[in-house]
Amino acid sequence: MTLERADRLRVLARLLFIQATLHRKGMQNIGVMHALDAVAPKVSRDPIGLLARHADHFNTNPNAAPIVVGGILRIEEGGSAGAPASIERFKQAACSALAAMGDVMVVGGLKPLALTLAVVSAIYSFFAGLVAIVVLYNVALLAGRAWGLSFGYARGWGVVDAFTGPRVQRVVMIARVLAALAGGVLIAVLARAAFTEGIAHLALLAVATALAWLAIRRGWNPARLAIALFPLVVVVAVLVK
């Protein structure tokens, strides 16, 4: 292993901005090349050749990208001799496996969990809790990315096998379960707040939730639905008054 901790940190810092150059044609390829460029002269005698090998399409969850990039660095270090397949094949397999995992884990678990707890803290004007949630979320995200880069660099080709096993599914499920629990807490907090305003408020919340659920299920845009509801609700309220 030729890359030291400081080298990996430089790669990690550049990977934090992998989304900056996201575009339809190559997706994250420029961000990946920029990250690899930080250590390219150390990994290969032909740094421009190394970058050219990774100029093609690259697309995965940004939180999982460090694992793939770590794997790429290890494979590039070792050279193509004795490799089970081409590095393009590795990127395809790792990117698709990790994109699904990253989406479910972060977008479907960790982020909703953090946002739900943040909203609960905000409802109770618990500002310290709000700040703590943001700090903890970022620590988890950054630590996860740093671990991912080290893990990918240590495993190389083994990355693909490591992320298709049942253990990963369990971790993803735990994140989803925690997010569901937090979601339940938020619903109950909102229902209690509506109940303290009166039974009519609680009934309105229940009816509006049922209608919104139907609308979302039919693929309607909930934000546009909210905009459309504004004049209607105000007119009804004025008429009722």
Next chain:
Amino acid sequence: MSDVLLIALLAGLLAIDDRAGWQSLLGEPVISSLIIGALLGNVDAALNVGIVLQFAWLSIGAARGTRRPNTVVGGVVGAGATSLVLARTGDPRETVVIAAGVLMGLLAAEAGAVIARAAGELRERWLGNVRLSATHEVASRNLTVTVIGAALFVGFADFLTTLILLPIATGLSDLVVARLGAGAATGATWWLVCVSAIGVASIVRAFSTRVLVRFLAVGVAAVLLAGWLR
């Protein structure tokens, strides 16, 4: 004007974090509204706008890559317009001002998405034509310039969008609040409940699998039980 400039600058920075950086949550309405409230000296009203907007946009969190509203601009404009209107008029009907702020936030997010798409096309053309240079030194420099430039582009687009939309949203909020009469407070409260209900429906929909719905129910039961025991 300096407040508008400050908020627009903040929107630009938050956009860099949200769409070019690692999405630290600072760009989410519930957090950005707290920052704006603290900057403009009206934390409670701004935070209420942020909470309701967060509810409205909870369902789009899972929709990676879809045509989603520009929540950074929406959150900032909504909270900013509310704080500015309250600071200027001191209207005692805070719920009405908050509802107007939420409406402006939702509208600004839709308008912001249209502007971001137009700006995104320019960016696409630029990034799609980026080629590696023949020498490593030049290639290295070009890649760094491209990444920094692309991040700044995202930030500048949202800075400019906010700079344009915030004064319009503040003016419209003023107008809506002034025009709404006696029943407005009730209507505004009802509407805010309806928007919050969208968030509840989004949560139920997101966790409506056979396993997860049980944990959702456990969460609800735990809070209700704790409240009853107290």
